[in-house]
Amino acid sequence: MSDTLLLVAAVKGLAVTALTDIRHGLPAPRPQPEMLRAAYWRAARDGLRGKSINLCTGRLEPAAVHLDHLWDTARAAFETPGDVALLRTAYSLLRADGNGAERQRAAHRRRHQLTDVVDYLIQKTTARATPRRPHPAPSDADG
Structure with missing residues (x-):
């Protein structure tokens, strides 16, 4: 981001x-x-x-x-x-951390596995995607 x-x-x-x-x-x-x-x-x-x-x-x-x-x-x-x-x-x-491509290359260098890059991307993507639960609409019974 x-x-x-x-x-x-x-x-x-x-x-x-x-x-x-x-x-x-x-x-x-x-x-x-x-x-x-x-x-x-x-x-x-x-x-x-x-x-x-x-x-x-x-x-x-x-x-x-x-x-x-x-x-x-x-x-x-x-x-x-x-x-x-x-x-x-x-x-x-x-x-300090480099751009996205550099971070992906670093993930690959750890074990030289492409799956490490995919795992890194999944982790980064899901860490930011915090699901929001919608608030229920107030009803007449709540008032």
Whole structure:
């Protein structure tokens, strides 16, 4: 859940930042489509522990450095101190535990069994899905 929250906030923050820059006459970034595809592939392959492509320079850099820069760029657009605190917590968890793909790889490394990955996903999914029991509607007899 915190990964999703952080992704949504990053997209919003970067969009707000880009629109503000454009309003101030700064040019919008225009990375080449092949650079975007390469950066996407690299991120999917290596996650946060690997290298990422800086779309402004075209150079490889540690993904964690790139993520820090992304965070610093988007953070200015967050609206309330509560948003910033919540996102800072999510960001810290992401940096400490890695993303979902890295956590799945870690589950696989324990015994090199794909069933361990499935068990991990089941555990994570069901731990968050706490069933809610609906409250019965009040009846005339209750009053």
